[in-house]
């Protein structure tokens with residue numbers, strides 16, 4: 645049967661200008677998927693606007709959906725709405741067996 649539940653990893657991929665949250669390229673957090681229940685890990689200090697922008701996409705990917713702008717590796721990019729800093733986060737599915 646096709647797997648329908650995934651964890652998700654979020655990683656800061658690029659920053660145009662330093663943002664108020666102090667994000668750095670490579671900052672990482674994740675969402676574990678425990679039998680369909682999503683558990684956010686490592687979000688302390690993350691920019692709330694960026695988190696708001698990525699969460700809906702994370703939810704889709706965690707529950708086996710897809711987004712039209714995924715690249716060939718299944719990676720999606722979402723941006724903080726702060727257009728001056730242009731913080732871009734990459735979001736990737738993690739198979740359940742690789743979540744830990």
Ligand SMILES: [Zn+2]
Pocket residue numbers: 663665691692693694724725726731
């Ligand atoms: Zn931000």
